[in-house]
Amino acid sequence: MTTNERWIDTAEQALMLNEDDRANLKLLTTVDLIVAHLGITDEQIRMAYENRLRQEIKQSASVLSDLASEGEC
Numbered sequence: 001m002t003t004n005e006r007w008i009d010t011a012e013q014a015l016m017l018n019e020d021d022r023a024n025l026k027l028l029t030t031v032d033l034i035v036a037h038l039g040i041t042d043e044q045i046r047m048a049y050e051n052r053l054r055q056e057i058k059q060s061a062s063v064l065s066d067l068a069s070e071g072e073c
Helices: 003-014 019-038 042-070
Strands: none
Touching: none
16 A cells, blocks of 8 residues: 555545545546546536526426326326
């Protein structure tokens, strides 16, 4: 184990990170690197996130509407 790997292991233990925490932190780090490399702005991320939320709301509304229609006689 390298010095860097030992430091990472010690830091993860000190922060009491579980397996999911470590995976999420690695994923966030990867996304940060990709975003920086591609020059994606915070505004672009905000707009894409807003669009994603709109899609989720529309999909949920459709599912709920279908569910409500199934209960009608």
